[in-house]
Amino acid sequence: MTYAATYPEHLAYLQRGYEAALATHGFDAVILCSGAATMKSRFDDQAWPLAPTPAYAHWCPLPEPDTFVVVRPGKRPQLVRTIVDDYWETPAPPESDHFWAGFDVIEVKPGLAGDALPGGRVAVITRDQGTSPPGTVNPTALIATLDLLRTKKTAYEIACLAAASRRAAIGHKAVAELFAAGTPSELELHLAYLQASEQDDAAAPYKNIVALGAHSAILHYVAYQREKVSGDTSFLIDAGAKVLGYGSDITRTYVRGTGSGATRFRELLQHMDAVQKDLCRRIRPGMPYEDLHDEAHRLLAVALRELGIGRGSAQELVERGITRALFPHGLGHSLGITVHDAGLKPRPPRPENKFLRNTSVIEVGQVFTIEPGIYVIDGLLGPLQGDDRRDLLDWSAIADLRHFGGIRIEDNVVVETSGIRNLTREAFAAA
Ligand code: GLY
Ligand code: MN
Ligand code: MN
DSSP: OOHHHHHHHHHHHHHHHHHHHHHHHTOSEEEEEOOOOOBSOTTSSOBOOOOOOHHHHHHOOOOOTTOEEEEOTTSOOEEEEEOOOOSSOOOOOOSOSTTGGGSEEEEEOTTOHHHHSOOSSEEEEOOSSSOOOSSEESOHHHHHHHHHTTSSOOHHHHHHHHHHHHHHHHHHHHHHHHHHHSOOOHHHHHHHHHHHTTOOGGGSSSOOEEEEGGGGGSTTOOOOOOSOOOSSEEEEEEEOOEETTEEOOEEEEEEEOOSHHHHHHHHHHHHHHHHHHHHHHHOOTTSBHHHHHHHHHHHHHHHHHHTTSBOSOHHHHHHTTHHHHHSOSOSOOBOSSSSSOTTSOSSOOOGGGTTOOOOSBOOTTOEEEEOOEEEOOHHHHHHHHTSTTGGGBOHHHHHHHHTTOEEEOBEEEEEETTEEEEHHHHHHHHO
């Protein structure tokens, strides 16, 4: 389905939701500011590419600075563009033209946007940079209500996210082949991913995590080394792509070699892939996401026992914190305009799940990641070795795995009435 076919219903959903929110919070209108580029530092005049304010991006995929979406009850939304005559800079052109017809478009010169903007009790949603029209800036209660509209994706948003998975899958396939065929460095793999997925580093939804060997155990590893790595090793890549402002967030892990460590790691990788697929199969509307996260720990414990890495019962491995030392992050998070999208954390997680970013009850239309992992992180395993939990792990197996760092497998899924649509696995199948 084309974007033009689904975008009008997306705008209608937003208009309905915004009208209700404005009435609830006593505003006559809301102005969503695209913002302006963030400076890299105050010592020079270099800027990052514009990442528009998420509330603006929810309506409009035009990444132009100082552009405003004006929403008023009963009126068509306005798109107020600031036209700048500038021979130093130009904004990136829109990726598609489907959105123009949804707005009354008004062009103004810099500083004149105010003439085109509404009066009355106006809320202004903006970020630190850029022009901020008069009004109540970033009212917390209104923003909280508007963020809830981001928890369920419209058909248009799902089309954008599916395309973002397809674009990333092309990059993932290219680097998997590069790794299988030679001895690339981390930097080469990072650059090859960007090239195959046709994106600039700064425009990606987040900085690619590209790690060989033990570096895979550093959860946010972006210190790409230039040395080629030969011999038995692993490769973890967590990298996405953006389409019309919506990002994918995908991780795959690979292993090369036939030594005992590589063989053990390969077995663990196969088990983790099975665990990840099993978790995806269990997703149903009505289930608390935190239950699924707990289930991930149970399944990981069973896998550890099957592989002889864990020595206690599966229950002991979970209850005594062994699985949490090996899998210290959350199972997943809401996905959309921002990588960790708004709206699916209505309450904090239980203390033992402190990094979990999704505590919602699963509902049709939610899009989130499923990303179980296992890592040899000495800072987390050391305390186990030093107390009465030391007999719950085979430390020679841990020593074998240390050189390979860790495993994460991450898919992006849409909740449907009787399960999920896995945007990532379908994208890999099509790539
Ligand atoms: N790539 C960031 C994350 O997986 O949450
Ligand atoms: Mn993620
Ligand atoms: Mn990720």
